[in-house]
Amino acid sequence: MKISIFVPQYGTIEAITPAFRAFNTANEFLIYFGKKPIFDVEYVGLNKFVPANNGEYTIKTNRLLCDITKTDLLIIPPTFGNMDEGLKANAEAIPYFKKFYLTGASLASLCVDAFLLAETGLLNGKKCSTHWAYINEFKEKYPQVEVEDGAVITAYDNIYSSGGASSLWNLILYLVEKYADRKIAVIISKYFALDIDRDSQTQFAIFRGQRNHGNVDIQKIQDYIEENYGNKITTDILANLINTGRRTFERRFKEATNNTPIEYIQRVRIEAAKQFFEASRKNVSEVMYGVGYTDNKAFRDVFKKITGLTPIEYRNKFAKVLHDI
Structure with a gap:
């Protein structure tokens, strides 16, 4: 699997190197356990040598963006300092990001580089995460993108984004787990002394739900949904709980979480389904019933709306990686 890490102008070593080190370290542990390494990691950029930390460091890229014909995952670390200057300095990269996505690559923005990703237009009509301190600025600049306020990780149509600062590690660990397995992700978290923050194998690694709203009643509803997603849940049942x-x-829930109750239930169920596909050999029907759906078409439609793939496509793409290593 080819992983390309973009080295942005106005970037910092602290944000650029974590993904490179994590995926290469994952390869080392895969080898240690007698398995084949699956990650081919490279630095890519607009120039062969890119300054970082205001010139304190220089990173040598392995390939220029203009020389890339295909990659499987492009990771976009954040720029720092003046946001407009960072966008301007990296503007030449934006068409390449769009090209890679349209030819099948997944994209992952870390922290405030959701701004650079939003410049492609690929986030329009979708949801994303970014640093909490920049949410208002992001909303003003990109009104067609829905920011999940408080979310650590967001995934939509093979586009991933993380919240601020150390949250980039949460997304990196999630991606290691997605493309390798949970065992390797846990080992990586221990190796780098990180909190994998998955609540004991909970299914909500990406869609964590907005919980910084301070509304105790709505938090109670969120807990109920996440504990009972496999059962029948109606809006009336939820309303009666409080x-x-x-x-x-419905109004209070939307104001607090930025999702309708139905949207929230769907996101929780689909995240659970994705984890079942990635970590088990269950077929589509078994997973569908396990996460609370009884209608195949409804399950397929919601799954594709959220992930960009049908359940079968998702299972074939990600379960295969898990079973082959």
Whole structure:
């Protein structure tokens, strides 16, 4: 699997190197356990040598963006300092990001480089995460993109994004788990002394739900959904849990989480389904029933809307990696 890490102008070593080190270290542990390394990691950029940390360091790229015909995953670390200057300095890279995505690559932005990713237009109509301190600026600059306020990791149509600062490690660990397995991700988290933050193999690694709203009633509803996603859940049931009317409940839930109750239930169920496909040999029907769906078409439609793939496509793409290593 080819992983290309973009080295941006106005970048820092602290944000550029984690993904490179994590995936190469994952290869080392795969070899240690008698398996084949699966990650081919490279630095890519607009220039052969790119300054970082205001010129304190220089990173040598393995390939220029203009020389890349295909990659499987492009990781975009953040720029720092003046956001407009960072966007301007890296503007030449934007068409390449779009080209790679349209030819089948997944994209992952770390921290505030959701700004650079948003410049492609690929996030329009989708959701993303970014640093909490830049959310208002992001919303003003990109009104067609929905920011998941408080989310650590967001995934939509093979585009991944992370929240601020050390949250980039959460996304890196998630991607290691997705393309290798959980065992390797846990080892990487221990090796680098990181909190993998998955709540004991919970299914909500990407869609964590917005929980910094401070509304105790809505947090109670979120807990209920995440603990009972395999059962029948209706808006009326949820509203009754906090003794409020349906319309009032829907309004309050939307204001707090930026999702309707139905959207939230769907996201939790699909995240659970994705983990089943990645970590087990269950077929589509078994997974569908396990996460609370009884209608194949409904499950397929929601799954594709959220992931960009049908359940079968997702299973074939990601379960294969897990079974072959």
